[in-house]
Amino acid sequence: MPSEKVCPDCEEPxxxxxxxxxxxxxxxxxxxxxxxxFLSGIRADEVLAPVxxxxxxCRRTLVYAEE
Numbered sequence: 001m002p003s004e005k006v007c008p009d010c011e012e013p014x015x016x017x018x019x020x021x022x023x024x025x026x027x028x029x030x031x032x033x034x035x036x037x038f039l040s041g042i043r044a045d046e047v048l049a050p051v052x053x054x055x056x057x058c059r060r061t062l063v064y065a066e067e
Contacts, residue, residue, distance in 0.1 A: 005064070007055035014053035014062065 005014040048065040055061075 005053050005062070007058060007060055007062075009060055010055060010057050012055050012057040014055055017052045017054050017061075019050060019052060 006012065007014055046067075048067060050063045051066045052061055052063050
């Protein structure tokens, strides 16, 4: 995956944002499923955080799983 993420609609560079939540939610994370899903390449001990990216032009928001 390229280091600079671009919008699939208008091809503008995406801006990284931060998720905010309440203390009741705790922290969000993405873990590998037990079956052979699309994240099956992730080791069981790897926990990834969801990171939102927003297009400044069309406001499309994409969420990536990152360390």
